[in-house]
Amino acid sequence: MLKMYALAALLLASALPAAAQTAPTKIKVKTKGAPATPAAPDISQTYAALIQPADLRTHLTVVASDAFQGREAGQPGQKLAADYLQKQFAELGLQGPVAGSDNPYLQHFQLTHSLYAPGGYLKVGAQRYEYLSDWFSYGPMPSPFLTETTSQPVFAGFGVEQGAYSDYAGLDVNGKDVVVIMGEPQDERGRKLLKPLGRKDDYWDSGLRKAALAKAHGARSIFLMTFAPSLTFQKQTSELGESLREAAFSLPDPGPEIIDTVAENIPPGIGVYFTSQELGLAMAGTSINGLLDYVRALGRAGRPVPAGFQPPVATIYLPQNQQPLTTENVLGFLEGSDKKDEVLVVSAHYDHLGVKHDTVYNGADDDGSGTVAVMALAKAFAQAKKDGHGPRRSILFVLMTAEEEGLFGSEYYTAHPVFPLANTIADLNIDMVGRTDRKHSAKRHFVCIVGSDKLSSELHAINEAANRDYTHLELDYHFNIPGEPEHIYYRSDHYNFARRKIPVIFYTTGEHVDYHKVTDDVEKIEFDKLAERAQLVFHTAWALANREQRIVVDSNKP
CATH class of the missing domain: 3.40.630.10 (Zn peptidases)
Structure with missing residues (x-):
């Protein structure tokens, strides 16, 4: 398995309150008509x-x-x-x-x-952030940054899309590198703006769903900004240890793609990375106060609003032996x-x-x-x-x-x-x-x-x-x-x-x-x-x- x-x-990952888990309940399944039985049970x-x-x-x-x-x-x-x-x-x-x-x-x-190779980094301006210190990939995956690459950054809010609410409306992210906030948008009273999907009150807390949605819009990579300060983030990264250096496999020819934002597995063909709070803010081109102003404005409006900041170009390098x-x-x-x-x-x-x-x-x-x-x-x-x-x-x-x-x-x-x-x-x-x-x-x-x-x-x-x-x-x-x-x-x-x-x-x-x-x-x-x-x-x-x-x-x- x-x-x-x-x-x-x-x-x-989120500064917002964690959603309570749904308690398991016994499922009642409705069926149509009498169940079919084998034609010759003997x-x-x-x-x-x-x-x-x-x-x-x-x-x-x-x-x-x-x-x-x-x-x-x-x-x-x-x-x-x-x-x-x-x-x-x-x-x-x-x-x-x-x-x-x-x-x-x-x-x-x-x-x-794809095998891990040391030396990965991400530079924003003069500041350099080391791979497995201030950022890491969500599970083993092939790197889209095998050579030093100039990013094409796009800030996409919380990176969610449901009904009339879309953080991607009006954005061109095809082939680009999306920066999003972990968690879900909330109003000024801390209530989630989006209705739960089925019993999943925490549906958009999943970084994998955000990655699948970014992939559906054509993004090359997605950087998920956590609210963990660097020292805390680095401590947790260290605890994950060798699991972050495991070999990655991918299908070079996966065939006709199925757009799937329900999946719980890493979506193929996109780099998925977590960042510390400091790196995430640097990639978004703002400060913690600027980000909180954006989140509050979104909550007051009840819908996506333009960000008052512009993500800067970054340099990304993540070598692998493929x-x-x-x-x-x-x-x-x-x-x-x-x-x-x-x-x-x-x-x-x-x-x-x-x-x-x-x-x-x-x-x-x-x-x-x-x-x-x-x-x-x-x-x-x-x-x-x-x-x-x-x-x-x-x-x-x-x-x-x-x-x-x-x-x-x-x-x-x-x-x-x-x-x-x-x-x-x-x-x-x-x-x-x-x-x-x-x-x-x-x-x-x-x-x-x-x-x-x-x-x-x-x-x-x-x-x-x-x-x-x-x-x-x-x-x-x-x-x-x-x-x-x-x-x-x-x-x-x-x-x-x-x-x-x-x-x-x-x-x-x-x-x-x-x-x-x-x-x-x-x-x-x-x-x-x-x-x-x-x-x-x-x-x-x-x-x-x-x-x-x-x-x-x-x-x-x-």
Whole structure:
């Protein structure tokens, strides 16, 4: 599962009162009509029973072994894993659907790997501000300032846009460097001018949303001005340590872009940086009193007002060592019968964190568990077809790469689909389903369901019916609540399908004490529970693939 960059410096990002978190509540989902059930439930049960703990253990022992070196995208271990997985698909009789590839089971694509290099700085006039002291990037990302670059600065207020309120109205920021204030605009009584979006009272407190909006307007970079004085900012930067020097990955050819200001991940193609209060004021071309005068005037007017200051030209330099690397998604295709042009995607990611300090991070749960679950589903559906009970719709099993680096495998697939997205009915994504998280006791048989109701009420009903009729697991929806603080909905490969309006279900059991640690090993996997959860996905997939009508898209929840 993709790591979330929860930077401590953000606690000092706004001078405005922090919005209270929405308390989790139980979700009530309205559905349209009676839930569809499998046309032949006895057949569904027969083939779901082929998903057994022993088979899952056999494959995971290989996938999460030291021989595969942590399966880091673009590295030799990931290539070994891809070769193993594509051979398993071929042995099951699945087709390799990737046209033009040297191997039809592999969808190759390139990433750019960017490594930190010392010496970055930003100069405003005669004053020089050092990188990782007075400014830093929001998570690993490629630098747009590989050589000393003259900035094209634009001050854009709070950098927000909602309804009639737009800090970008009348501004040309295309290819330029935007400077904005963290937080949200308020009136003179300290009340936010913008209404909460859904349950998200703190929607525009997110630097990532401001970055996505700036990217949508064509900006080259965005500098997010915090209200942390330099000494405080530098202390927090020091505490973040090596996390600010991690390698960055990017897609040089991401394909057709989807404008998305809801995302919780770093938007590609734009530099996103936090600054200390001193540097932010210098870049805006004002003092703290001048900035407060602007904020008060905006609050009195209830709308954006012209700033009484002009940001000066700056010089920006952020070196990196950038190298191209190739990685690949692994695809296996099972053709349907009378509705074969419609495609159900079943996905997981098979990459993990690789080798760090000569230690292999095996990623047995993240996401070896999802990987072997997809393989088990593929085996069950392939056997059903061999026995004359093949699905009506086609099923595409996709094992994604580079999820840990930024959901890049699914981003590439959805931008370069093997089958038209218009014909893709849903994505069932499995990521970390082999353990018990910190919120549940070991005795509970559960799975967390995320996103099932956000685009299709029918999809949610079908999954609930499959569980009621077959697996009888506790379905936990706490990650599905709007405003959920861990942002799980945005942190795995299903999200790139959802942002393209394809209904999704994300199956997970959440983070545990070994998440992204060297101790995430095979011996800690609960294979009986992993099999149960995979069987639920199978029954839901069976219903989706065999029902008469394609599921509706009738919701649009954030």
